[in-house]
Amino acid sequence: xxxxxxxxxxxxxxxxxxxxxxxxxxxxxxxxxxxxxxxxxxxxxxxxxxxxxxxxxxxxxxxxxxxxxxxxxxxxxxxxxxxxxxxxxxxxxxxxxxxxxxxxxxxxxxxxxxxxxxxxxxxxxxxxxxxxxxxxxxxxxxxxxxxxxxxxxxxxxxxxxxxxxxxxxxxxxxxxxxxxxxxxxxxxxxxxxxxxxxxxxxxxxxxxxxxxxxxxxxxxxxxxxxxxxxxxxxxxxxxxxxxxxxxxxxxxxxxxxxxxxxxxxxxxxxxxxxxxxxxxxxxxxxxxxxxxxxxxxxxxxxxxxxxxxxxxxxxxxxxxxxxxxxxxxxxxxxxxxxxxxxxxxxxxxxxxxxxxxxxxxxxxxxxxxxxxxxxxxxxxxxxxxxxxxxxxxxxxxxxxxxxxxxxxxxxxxxxxxxxxxxxxxxxxxxxxxxxxxxxxxxxxxxxxxxxxxxxxxxxxxxxxxxxxxxxxxxxxxxxxxxxxxxxxxxxxxxxxxxxxxxxxxxxxxxxxxxxxxxxxxxxxxxxxxxxxxxxxxxxxxxxxxxxxxxxxxxxxxxxxxxxxxxxxxx
Numbered sequence: 001x002x003x004x005x006x007x008x009x010x011x012x013x014x015x016x017x018x019x020x021x022x023x024x025x026x027x028x029x030x031x032x033x034x035x036x037x038x039x040x041x042x043x044x045x046x047x048x049x050x051x052x053x054x055x056x057x058x059x060x061x062x063x064x065x066x067x068x069x070x071x072x073x074x075x076x077x078x079x080x081x082x083x084x085x086x087x088x089x090x091x092x093x094x095x096x097x098x099x100x101x102x103x104x105x106x107x108x109x110x111x112x113x114x115x116x117x118x119x120x121x122x123x124x125x126x127x128x129x130x131x132x133x134x135x136x137x138x139x140x141x142x143x144x145x146x147x148x149x150x151x152x153x154x155x156x157x158x159x160x161x162x163x164x165x166x167x168x169x170x171x172x173x174x175x176x177x178x179x180x181x182x183x184x185x186x187x188x189x190x191x192x193x194x195x196x197x198x199x200x201x202x203x204x205x206x207x208x209x210x211x212x213x214x215x216x217x218x219x220x221x222x223x224x225x226x227x228x229x230x231x232x233x234x235x236x237x238x239x240x241x242x243x244x245x246x247x248x249x250x251x252x253x254x255x256x257x258x259x260x261x262x263x264x265x266x267x268x269x270x271x272x273x274x275x276x277x278x279x280x281x282x283x284x285x286x287x288x289x290x291x292x293x294x295x296x297x298x299x300x301x302x303x304x305x306x307x308x309x310x311x312x313x314x315x316x317x318x319x320x321x322x323x324x325x326x327x328x329x330x331x332x333x334x335x336x337x338x339x340x341x342x343x344x345x346x347x348x349x350x351x352x353x354x355x356x357x358x359x360x361x362x363x364x365x366x367x368x369x370x371x372x373x374x375x376x377x378x379x380x381x382x383x384x385x386x387x388x389x390x391x392x393x394x395x396x397x398x399x400x401x402x403x404x405x406x407x408x409x410x411x412x413x414x415x416x417x418x419x420x421x422x423x424x425x426x427x428x429x430x431x432x433x434x435x436x437x438x439x440x441x442x443x444x445x446x447x448x449x450x451x452x453x454x455x456x457x458x459x460x461x462x463x464x465x466x467x468x469x470x471x472x473x474x475x476x477x478x479x480x481x482x483x484x485x486x487x488x489x490x491x492x493x494x495x496x497x498x499x500x501x502x503x504x505x506x507x508x509x510x511x512x513x514x515x516x517x518x519x520x521x522x523x524x525x526x527x528x529x530x531x532x533x534x535x536x537x538x539x540x541x542x543x544x545x546x547x548x549x550x551x552x553x554x555x556x557x558x559x560x561x562x563x564x565x566x567x568x569x570x
Contacts, residue, residue, distance in 0.1 A: 003365055007280055007320040009084050011064040011129075012052045013313050019189075019197045021050055024182065028054045031180025032127075035152045036173060037159045038166075041184035043325055044223025047161045048131055050187065055127055060157070061088040062127040066314075068279065070368065072138040073401040074108045075100060081128075082115065088126055092118055108144040112151070120153045127157045134163040138401070142167040149173070188220025197222070202229035206238060213242050223324070230309075231263070261334065264309075271295045272309070273338050276331035277353050277376070280314065281321045288360040289353055351377040358382065368399055375406045380414055384421060404428050412444075419448040423464050430468055438472055456494060463493030467500045470507040474514075482511035 028051075031037050039047045055062035065084040071077040079100045082093035095118065096111050105111070136142070146168050149158060160166055173179040189197060194215040198204050206214070218224035232238050261269060274290050275281055283298025290297070301321050304311045310324035323331070336346035354377035362370035367386060374383040387403060407415075407425045415421050422445035429438045442465050452458045470485035489504035512520040 004080065004083050005280075005366065005369070007314040008066045008068070008080060009064060009087055010066075010315040010320070011055065011062065012048055013316065014049070014052055014056065015201070017201045018049070018053070019193050019201060020053065021046075021193065024050055024186065025054050025057065027180070027182065027186075029058060032058075032060075032157055034180050035158065035178040036149055037157070037180045037182075038170070039159070039161045039182045039187075040165050041163070041182070041187050043163055044221055045184055045187040046189075046222040047182075047187065050182075051129055051131070051159060051161055055129065055159075058127070060125050060127050062129060063088050064129045064131065066131045067133055067135050069135050070399075070402060072136055072141060073399075074138065074140040074144050075105050076399075076401075077136070077141045078108060078111050078144065081130075085115075085126075085128060089122060092122070108140065109147055112144060112147050116148070116151050116153060119155050122155045125155050125157070127159060129159040129161065131161045132163075133160050133166050136166070139167070149178075187222075189215065189222055189225060190220070191215055194220065194225060197225055198229050202226070202233070204229055204232060204238075206232075210239055210242050217242070226310075234263075261330070267292075267295055268300070268304075269338070271300055272304075273331050273335045274353055276323065276328050276335055277350065277373075278357060279322065281323075282319050285357065285360055289356045291356070351379070355379060355382070362386070368402065371399075371406075372402070380410070380418065380421075384418065387424060388420075400428050400431055404432065415444065416448045419445045419452075419461055422448060423461055423468070426468050427464070430471060435472065435475065438468065442468060459492045460494040460497055460500075463489045463491070463497070463504075464500050466492065467504045467507070470504060470511075474507060474510060477514065479511040479514040482507050482514070486511060 028037060039051060041047055055064075063084040064087075065080055067077075067080075071080060078096075082097060082100065085092050093115055096114050099106055099111060130145075145166065149168060152158060170179065174181075191212060195206075195208070195211045198206055198211055198214070214225065214228055218228065228242075232241060235241055261272065264272065270292070271286070271290055275286050278285065278289065281297075281301060283296070283301060286297030286301065298319075301311065302318065305313060305318070305321070310327035311321050312324060314320040314322060322328075335350060336343065339346040339349050354373040358370045358373035358377065358379075361367075361373065371383055371386045374386060383406065404425070407421060407428070410421070415425070422441050426438045426441035426445065429435075429441060445461065445465055449458060449461060466485045466489035470482050470489060473479075473481040473485060486504045486508035490501065490508070493501050493504065495501075509520075512518070
């Protein structure tokens with residue numbers, strides 16, 4: 001399987017001399033008897049820091065999962081959730097781990113039922129933190145989380161940290177007293193907390209009047225206070241500078257970002273801007289992207305952390321970091337301007353930065369991250385190679401959503417120039433059960449192939465198209481079409497394309513079963529095809545070993561809604 005990114009499971013470390021928020025810590029601890037703690041506020045209100053301080057002070061073991069857009073696939077989400085829990089209970093979830101990595105994972109509710117039953121056997125109470133849940137947009141993940149919350153055993157307390165409310169039945173949870181909530185109004189720094197933050201943690205010597213003015217202008221917004229403190233360091237007339245801040249905190253943010261970045265040396269500015277393309281950074285990765293021996297990655301990251309330049313360590317060894325999200329957004333906005341006044345030249349050099357990151361990630365075996373940067377670099381050839389050679393969707397089902405999103409963003413001219421991408425598009429739509437769009441992509445692939453030389457590659461693509469059509473025709477109960485397309489697929493497919501040939505043999509046998517011809521369905525399968533796997537949306541190629549469904553009156557739609565044990569069973 002594709003390796004998991006371990007840094008997503010690390011709890012952020014606390015900075016020295018941080019402002020302790022005892023009033024909020026007490027509220028969090030008082031809510032432990034409930035199922036859920038929800039901390040929902042805009043960016044920069046100290047949500048993650050608060051939860052880090054709290055969980056490190058309680059006596060319960062705590063697991064941490066930092067979410068990103070990749071977890072919009074329910075299988076990937078559950079995989080990382082189990083991995084997070086295993087950091088405190090290594091044996092937990094072993095029963096579902098293999099199922100999550102299978103070509104056709106069970107439904108999320110089934111996975112969670114097994115996991116919840118295992119949680120009830122834990123001798124100790126634990127806490128699980130899901131950070132940055134606002135990056136989740138998939139309804140399937142929301143439904144899985146709702147199931148988890150509603151059936152949570154007393155051994156586990158869930159904490160959700162997010163910029164916006166999750167799509168959970170919050171009204172029902174509130175009515176049952178199952179949720180503790182902290183909002184922006186709760187998280188804002190008080191006057192005393194602002195004073196401690198500015199003068200003790202940030203090393204300023206502001207007067208009470210200056211602190212009160214800055215606190216009013218930022219409305220207790222912690223990120224704004226930190227940005228202001230950085231711009232005030234080394235300034236003699238701080239009162240005048242504070243008085244010049246006007247507008248909402250969004251405009252103050254823009255101003256302070258420019259002032260903070262502008263105060264850095266050219267060498268550090270270049271490092272910050274070039275590494276802003278990275279969601280997570282390590283010293284070697286930064287070295288590969290920046291290519292500047294005067295700013296060694298690891299040493300520079302440590303210097304930036306000490307300078308409080310919005311760098312957040314992701315592990316105890318200080319190997320991996322990320323920028324504060326708002327700081328990263330500002331850097332990415334400024335990056336093209338810092339390279340060239342020509343948009344084309346700037347974009348070309350930004351693509352080169354992404355390609356360096358992609359190459360480094362591929363060397364480390366992190367194919368999903370390599371693909372992400374190849375797609376960001378608009379390098380279609382490299383992204384296609386990573387999809388095909390590394391077999392991302394088959395190794396890690398969560399990647400299907402990511403690859404489909406990329407394919408959907410490509411212009412038709414690019415897809416027409418690479419018919420294999422149309423075929424992959426159709427295949428992944430089929431895997432995702434988005435049946436209505438599959439035939440359209442197949443027809444686009446055939447149009448793109450018109451006039452092409454009938455070489456081995458073209459023949460194989462024709463065979464793949466037929467294999468997809470054969471699978472697609474199973475659901476509406478069209479055995480004649482399944483038979484014709486399966487035979488066409490086997491005629492054209494490359495002998496080395498074991499996966500597609502196994503699919504075609506499987507659909508051929510399934511069609512015979514749909515016709516009630518069990519003898520034909522038991523026909524021999526080529527030995528070379530037995531090691532490949534069929535599409536994950538259907539059951540394994542085992543028609544030779546199972547009987548026809550319990551009744552021939554059973555409809556095809558009910559067959560495919562059922563599990564493999566009912567129709568095409570082992």
